[in-house]
Amino acid sequence: xxxxxxxPTYELLYWPTIPGRGEYIRLILEATQTPYTDxxxxxxxxxxxxxxxxxSDKTHDEHGNPPAFAPPMLRxxxxxxxxxxxxxxxxxxxxxxxxxxxxxxxxxxDAEKHWVLSHALTALDLSNEAHDTHHPVAVMQYYxxxxxxxxxxxxxxxxxxxxxxxxxxERVLKGNEEKGKGKYLVGDKLSYAxxxxxxxxxxxxxxxxKELAARETDFxxxxxxxxxxxxxxxxxxxxxxxxxxxxxxxxxxxxxxELDRQ
Amino acid sequence: xxxxxxxPTYELLYWPTIPGRGEYIRLILEATQTPYTDxxxxxxxxxxxxxxxxxSDKTHDEHGNPPAFAPPMLRxxxxxxxxxxxxxxxxxxxxxxxxxxxxxxxxxxDAEKHWVLSHALTALDLSNEAHDTHHPVAVMQYYxxxxxxxxxxxxxxxxxxxxxxxxxxERVLKGNEEKGKGKYLVGDKLSYAxxxxxxxxxxxxxxxxKELAARETDFxxxxxxxxxxxxxxxxxxxxxxxxxxxxxxxxxxxxxxELDRQ
Numbered sequence: 251x252x253x254x255x256x257x258p259t260y261e262l263l264y265w266p267t268i269p270g271r272g273e274y275i276r277l278i279l280e281a282t283q284t285p286y287t288d289x290x291x292x293x294x295x296x297x298x299x300x301x302x303x304x305x306s307d308k309t310h311d312e313h314g315n316p317p318a319f320a321p322p323m324l325r326x327x328x329x330x331x332x333x334x335x336x337x338x339x340x341x342x343x344x345x346x347x348x349x350x351x352x353x354x355x356x357x358x359x360d361a362e363k364h365w366v367l368s369h370a371l372t373a374l375d376l377s378n379e380a381h382d383t384h385h386p387v388a389v390m391q392y393y394x395x396x397x398x399x400x401x402x403x404x405x406x407x408x409x410x411x412x413x414x415x416x417x418x419x420e421r422v423l424k425g426n427e428e429k430g431k432g433k434y435l436v437g438d439k440l441s442y443a444x445x446x447x448x449x450x451x452x453x454x455x456x457x458x459x460k461e462l463a464a465r466e467t468d469f470x471x472x473x474x475x476x477x478x479x480x481x482x483x484x485x486x487x488x489x490x491x492x493x494x495x496x497x498x499x500x501x502x503x504x505x506x507x508e509l510d511r512q
Numbered sequence: 513x514x515x516x517x518x519x520p521t522y523e524l525l526y527w528p529t530i531p532g533r534g535e536y537i538r539l540i541l542e543a544t545q546t547p548y549t550d551x552x553x554x555x556x557x558x559x560x561x562x563x564x565x566x567x568s569d570k571t572h573d574e575h576g577n578p579p580a581f582a583p584p585m586l587r588x589x590x591x592x593x594x595x596x597x598x599x600x601x602x603x604x605x606x607x608x609x610x611x612x613x614x615x616x617x618x619x620x621x622d623a624e625k626h627w628v629l630s631h632a633l634t635a636l637d638l639s640n641e642a643h644d645t646h647h648p649v650a651v652m653q654y655y656x657x658x659x660x661x662x663x664x665x666x667x668x669x670x671x672x673x674x675x676x677x678x679x680x681x682e683r684v685l686k687g688n689e690e691k692g693k694g695k696y697l698v699g700d701k702l703s704y705a706x707x708x709x710x711x712x713x714x715x716x717x718x719x720x721x722k723e724l725a726a727r728e729t730d731f732x733x734x735x736x737x738x739x740x741x742x743x744x745x746x747x748x749x750x751x752x753x754x755x756x757x758x759x760x761x762x763x764x765x766x767x768x769x770e771l772d773r774q
Contacts (some may be wrong), residue, residue, distance in 0.1 A: 307683075308683070308687075309683045309684075309686040309687030310687035310688075315623075315627075316627055316631075316684050316687050316688065316697075316698070317680065317683050317684060317687065318630075319630075319634045319637075319677075319680050329622060329623070330623050331621065331623055336622065336623050336626075338623075338626040338627065338630055339630050340629070340630040340633040340634060342604060342629075342633055343626050343629040343630040343633055344626075346608070346626070346629065347622070347626050359593065360591060360598065360609070361577075361591070361592050361593055361598050361600075364598075364600040364605050364606075364608070364609050365577075365578055365600065367602070367604075367605040367608065368580075368581075368600055368601050368602040368605040369578075371602040371604055371605055372581045372602060375581075378640075382644070386648050386649060386661065386665070387648060387661060387664045387665050387668060388664070388665070388668035388672070389668075389672075389673075390668075390672060391668075396664075399648065399649060399661050399664070402649045402650070402658075402661070403648070403649050403650070406649060406650035406651075406652075406653075410650070410651075410652060411651075415581075418579065418581050421569075421570070421571045421579050422571070422578050422579060424571040425570075425571030425572035425578050425579065426572075426578065435578075436578070
């Protein structure tokens, strides 16, 4: 989608070449076939543009937007005060913005809107814990310098945390099965909670392939219905097969065989 | 506020006796003088009621609400489908719900609404990192069993993370100084981003008193204007002096002298 329209409304600002937390934003845009520009990957100067938008030493940008703590950021044409570009940051805040605009935050009721946000936040908590398995002590230092702690953290993550979160989402899918058919967490249609949870499961399959394979049948709705159904949606399938879908590497989800089930 | 109305619209469901993440919800309710019941602390059976609402082995509650992953939860009278009680969970989702209903999510524009949410999420990220200083490896195990890792994590947290987050919020306050006078992060009035950031700073003052004292003058707006101004608001001041304000202990913010600046 991203390169077809010359001036899309939405610009994603995220580090180039890695899926990272930017992927949660890309996925809901792609699932809804919404045109956007992935600034970091759109040109060779994209990374610099992301750095500039982050304005990490400024008190605001030239349009009056406050500074952003970290990418991802979303810039939306004409949506700010006086028609200026609006810049927002924080994955859940961007998702909640897009959810409302793109009709992927439930049925419009307060209830579904906040259930979608709550479930997305819970999936993102699991994503953060997955990150901390390889950086348990110091986010700015190398994995190799905190490997002993990473081994302990990963053991706990695999044995306690994945099962707790997956068990929770299995129950949510079960509770919504009549409407959602195991494919949707809330109501009878796709929401950004679904794309977000899907990406976390997919990232964990990359990072902990043995652990996830061993747990596959413990969560029949999540792993047997939800995960493949979303992957098979026309828009998502086309996206996953395109070069806009970036490969996992040394980002949020990392595959260190020693941290996986042995 | 909480005990004056016999049937308030809002019920907070959180573990009894500790401030924890429930405090982010209490503070915005108290700041806006909104009647609520703090179920966990309202009676001797409150803790059981919180456990029951969490329904950690169910697929939904009797009103059709999905399960909650963890407290805090907010139950809102008549706000669910068909007038049933609505149950939502996740601190940022509850704050965003209350923000809209209580008029403490900016000026009603998309811009301020999402800046408030983004800043609140960033303050809560710092809150989570503060928790992880005493539980860097395994959330369900004792501090004493991960003390070596906690010492490393706390050093990084004090030296890199507090300064990064505080420096960020100092810039946000500076960028909004014309409207916010250093007292508000967004616009010219109180939002739930303010009460949330305030609680994180207050919790850090309890957990790392030496570190915070040493950094006091590095962040003049945050520590010199914002923090005391909010503490001195009539509604907050009354709350902080009441027995509804629970004491810090062994919860989210913990004071272990060995983890503080030496």
